Amino acid sequence: MTLRRRLYEILEGDDTRDPVTLVTRFVIIATIVINVGFAIIETLPQFQTGEHALIFRGVEAVSFVIFAIEYAVRIWVSVEDPRYSEMPAMRARWRFLRSPSALIDLIAILPFIIARLFSVDLRTLALLRLLRIFKLLRYSTGITALFEAIYAERHTLISCLFVLLVAVITAATLLYITEGDNQPAAFGSIPAAMWWAIVTLTTVGYGDVVPQTPLGRMIGAMTMVAGLIVLALPIAIVATSFAEVIRRRGFVVNWATLARLPLFAGLSPAIIGEVLAVVRAQSFDAGNLILRRGEPATSLYVTAAGTVEIESPAGRDNRPPGSAFGAFLTPEAERSALLVRATTRVRLLMIPEADLNVLTGRWPALAARLAEAARRPEAMAVPVGEDPTETT
Numbered sequence: 086m087t088l089r090r091r092l093y094e095i096l097e098g099d100d101t102r103d104p105v106t107l108v109t110r111f112v113i114i115a116t117i118v119i120n121v122g123f124a125i126i127e128t129l130p131q132f133q134t135g136e137h138a139l140i141f142r143g144v145e146a147v148s149f150v151i152f153a154i155e156y157a158v159r160i161w162v163s164v165e166d167p168r169y170s171e172m173p174a175m176r177a178r179w180r181f182l183r184s185p186s187a188l189i190d191l192i193a194i195l196p197f198i199i200a201r202l203f204s205v206d207l208r209t210l211a212l213l214r215l216l217r218i219f220k221l222l223r224y225s226t227g228i229t230a231l232f233e234a235i236y237a238e239r240h241t242l243i244s245c246l247f248v249l250l251v252a253v254i255t256a257a258t259l260l261y262i263t264e265g266d267n268q269p270a271a272f273g274s275i276p277a278a279m280w281w282a283i284v285t286l287t288t289v290g291y292g293d294v295v296p297q298t299p300l301g302r303m304i305g306a307m308t309m310v311a312g313l314i315v316l317a318l319p320i321a322i323v324a325t326s327f328a329e330v331i332r333r334r335g336f337v338v339n340w341a342t343l344a345r346l347p348l349f350a351g352l353s354p355a356i357i358g359e360v361l362a363v364v365r366a367q368s369f370d371a372g373n374l375i376l377r378r379g380e381p382a383t384s385l386y387v388t389a390a391g392t393v394e395i396e397s398p399a400g401r402d403n404r405p406p407g408s409a410f411g412a413f414l415t416p417e418a419e420r421s422a423l424l425v426r427a428t429t430r431v432r433l434l435m436i437p438e439a440d441l442n443v444l445t446g447r448w449p450a451l452a453a454r455l456a457e458a459a460r461r462p463e464a465m466a467v468p469v470g471e472d473p474t475e476t477t
Contacts, residue, residue, distance in 0.1 A: 092158055093165035097341040110224065113155060117193075117220050120148050124214035145214075149197035152217075156190045168340055168354045186223060193217045234326035245319040249286065252315050256282035256308045263301040268294075286312035346434075347407050348387055348458055356448045363440040369427040376425040382411035384435045385455075391431030396424040403428060412438040413445075413455045 095106050126132055127141050160178055163169060169177035181187050196213040222228055235242065257278035264272040271294040272278045281294045285308045296305045343349045343357050343364070366389070369375055375393060376382055387409045394403050395410060404410070415423065436444075445452035 089162050090165055093162040094341070094345070096155070096159060096162065097166070097339070112151065114221065114224055116148050116151050117217055119144065120214060121218045124211050124217075128211050145197055145200075149194055152190070152193040156187075156194060159187065159190060166340060168358070170354060189216075189219045189222070193220055230330045231323075231327055234323055234330045237330070238322050238326045241322050242319055245315070245322070248318070249315050252286055252308075252311055253279055253282045256286065256304065256311075259304045260296060260301060263298055263304060264296050267297055267301075272296075282308065285309055286315060288312050288316065342389055342434075346387055346389065348409050348454060352448075352450060352454065356444075356451050359444055359447070360436065360451075363436055363444070365435045365437075367433050367435065369431045369433060371427055371429050371431075373427045373431075374425070375427060375431070375433060376411075376423050378424045379421055381421045382415060382423055383438050384411055385409065385413055385438070385441050386411040386425070387434040387436075389432040389434050391427060391429045393431055394426045394428050396426075398422050409458050412436075412441060414459045 095103070095109050123141055123144050131137075132141070160181065163181035164172075164174045164177045166177070166181065169180055172180065182191075192213065193216075196210055199213065200210055254275070257275050260272050260278045260281060261275045264278075265274075270277075271281065284291050284294075285305060288309070290309075296302050340357065340361065343361060349357055349360060369391075375386070378396075388404065388406050390406050392403055392405050393408065394401065397415075410423070410425065441455075445455065
């Protein structure tokens with residue numbers, strides 16, 4: 086394994102057995118958290134002078150060195166990313182530099198540079214330093230799952246936003262009609278009344294503007310009740326979708342996870358991208374049953390980490406990380422006879438057979454890889470922590 090590939094695995098990998106990866110991730114996350122905390126504390130007047138200022142500058146300098154080294158290394162190893170593997174090195178790095186994650190990494194080192202080159206207000210620097218918290222998005226599976234849930238329900242949420250807009254306009258119009266003469270400053274026009282409508286529908290209720298007539302108060306009461314209903318819709322939709330994403334994914338699957346697996350190693354970025362769109366993930370504790378006898382294996386299963394024990398008519402055997410079984414790899418007549426148990430904590434990738442049929446129809450290279458795995462399953466069963474493309 087080359088040094089560049091090894092550094093890529095450390096920065097982008099998720100192998101929990103690699104102590105270097107774990108230490109590197111801990112150092113980066115700790116640096117982010119310390120920086121955000123210090124950026125908040127530094128806004129207090131008593132911490133802006135004297136020895137406290139020296140401590141803050143020292144922390145900022147150390148953080149700059151860590152973030153700058155990380156940024157430079159990520160640029161260098163970006164050519165190992167499966168998404169850019171078919172591009173020339175310079176073009177791959179340019180594509181990486183334009184990615185959202187790279188821009189966030191750049192923002193993390195800008196405060197130190199800007200403070201040295203320009204005279205900038207403390208509030209502006211504090212804002213820039215607080216933006217470093219977005220670097221945690223790379224390591225937070227919960228936030229990633231939330232974004233996925235929102236994206237999956239984007240069309241429904243847009244419909245809810247339209248319903249909210251209709252409710253705001255309706256409530257503002259009614260208050261303009263009933264309260265416009267009594268309170269021209271607050272309800273003298275529909276745009277002016279929309280402030281009250283938005284505040285009331287969102288249940289904030291500042292109380293700075295209130296209806297005074299009996300009819301206006303009745304409309305206000307109905308608007309409050311309508312606000313609870315209107316706001317409950319997107320909350321329930323996002324919560325349901327988020328729970329489904331968490332249930333479906335015991336962990337987040339990324340490019341590095343798939344590209345490291347022998348079954349997918351070396352395939353084109355286009356193929357891996359389509360596999361990533363349909364793959365599901367789930368974690369199992371040691372001793373848990375993954376497949377029960379009598380349940381047909383209607384998905385392709387790949388162990389991203391951990392070992393499993395498979396009982397079939399042919400006997401019983403233990404499979405190491407990287408093993409694949411189920412659809413396309415197990416004869417259809419034997420799928421219901423499989424009993425698969427996790428012997429350690431297992432992180433399992435699952436691709437439904439219907440999606441796999443579509444993928445193999447579109448990509449002969451993937452079909453050929455699955456056929457090879459069916460003929461020679463031992464070729465796929467190598468430790469995930471090793472580079473599947475390494476030759477000796």
